Amino acid sequence: MNTQQVINYNRIADAIDYIRNNFKQQPDLDEVAEKVHLSPAHFQRLFTDWAGTSPKKFLQYISVEYAKNILKEDSRVTLFDAAFETGLSSTSRLHDLFVNIEGMTPAEYKNGGKNLSLNYSFAESPFGNLIVASTAKGVCYMAFAENEQEALFDLKKQFSNAVFHKKLDMLQQNALFIFQNDWSKLPEIKLHLKGTDFQLKVWETLLKIPFGKLSTYGNVAEEIGNPSASRAVGTAIGSNPVAFLIPCHRVIRSSGTFDGYRWGNIRKTAIIGWEGAKTDEEN
Template sequence: MNEQQQLNYSRIAEAIAYIKSNFKEQPNLDEIAQKVHLSPFHFQRLFSEWAGTTPKKFLQYISLGHAKILLKDQQATLFDTAFETGLSGTGRLHDLFINIEGMTPAEYKNGGKNLSVNYSFAESPFGNLIVASTPRGICYMAFNDDEANALSDLKQKFSNAIFQRKLDLMQQNALFIFQNDWSKLPEIKLHLKGTDFQLKVWETLLKIPLGKLSTYGNIAEQIGNPNASRAVGTAIGSNPVAFLIPCHRVIQSSGNIGGYLWGNTRKTAIIGWESAKTDIVEM
């Protein structure tokens, strides 16, 4: 690390420490940049490069973490949680949870108790899978030949939710993709829970065309963080919706297939299957 890089690292470390210590004041970009003696524009760019997210989003993650402790561990009210987190009201607390957690503060406080999840099992060209949905969209899809294990994994994702084995219209539209009925794709809605960085990576994966491949480095560049290939790989490995969010279309820059949550053999088979399908369409 050269002298300039060391200086940049020190500034970002100082900024992170400041945000963690002063999040209850909800400092704005200008205030944080001033603390590390940078212009707001330069600081925003530098922070995003080093931390993989913007100062505003990082502040939101810190605020959310504190709010979670108050709601879950201390059973604080929504009003008190908003106040103790430095938010102007319960409306901002609600928006914070919806945008990052994909659920309301009340749903989080109750461990997803008010969240209704339908699930069903299906066959695909690549093995059996479980698909689950909430009223907002598909929340989970995973390859798993053992139904008991599949259901257990789902319940760990949404503890205390109300589960019902039911094949609904959202799931049917999602499963049509295995029948080559890609006309149903616009009808597929997703209900995802993740950090801003994860959501940005998953959104970028959706833009990889059928039958095409990308690399971890390319994805990092597309989201504006060219040095974040490792973080991109972690986000891809956390993909909760197999196949629909096509993490299988991302390989290493060397040409190696790379890892896949549901097995490298399955990943190779899916890539070959999609390539064959696009060849038929082009003919």
């Protein structure tokens, strides 16, 4: 992760925004490159370096029809089944398998983190800047944020009575390893989350959606044994406190559209396309 990578993502995000808004016209390479003020050759190289695939192929991964085809596949395949199938040997090593969620105690939940000591730091990712925070038990918060001051303010709203220290610790570092290309030595990622029993159940269910796959709000509601709770599931997903690690970006509408993401629909589209490209590399 470096500053240039973030700059590249911002350019790619502009390209994805243009592609999403003009998808029906199927814009060619020259047209998209012109919109982001790059030569076609430079844009092709930049896009391929970032996404691992060409702009043309990426169009497929972010199309509604592609999403619908993914949804038609067996959504009941669990993360553990997928992990055994891939052998856990390379980038296909599914990070979700190594995410361990522990809920905060009722007292911690109720009193806004009183007596909790939180470390926090800022980092870069392929999808923009992040703030990440942790307690002694695990990562409690991770969010995409362009403005550090606003990001810290939002974190402190979540834990209004906690004590904060600007410090990068090993729990945060382990979580940030997920953005590296080589996952072969990815350690277990521990999360310490503040949520209701229902929210925790939904967030744990999201971890069962394999890397590169998609699900719907209705499917998640069925998975938790409450098929009529799609709206409540959507609210819980929208309250996810840990971006990317808990893959709420993999939940889309049954129509195949990629909206409703708290950190921006362009970013959601980028992540889905990036994961699709990574999955295709391994097949």
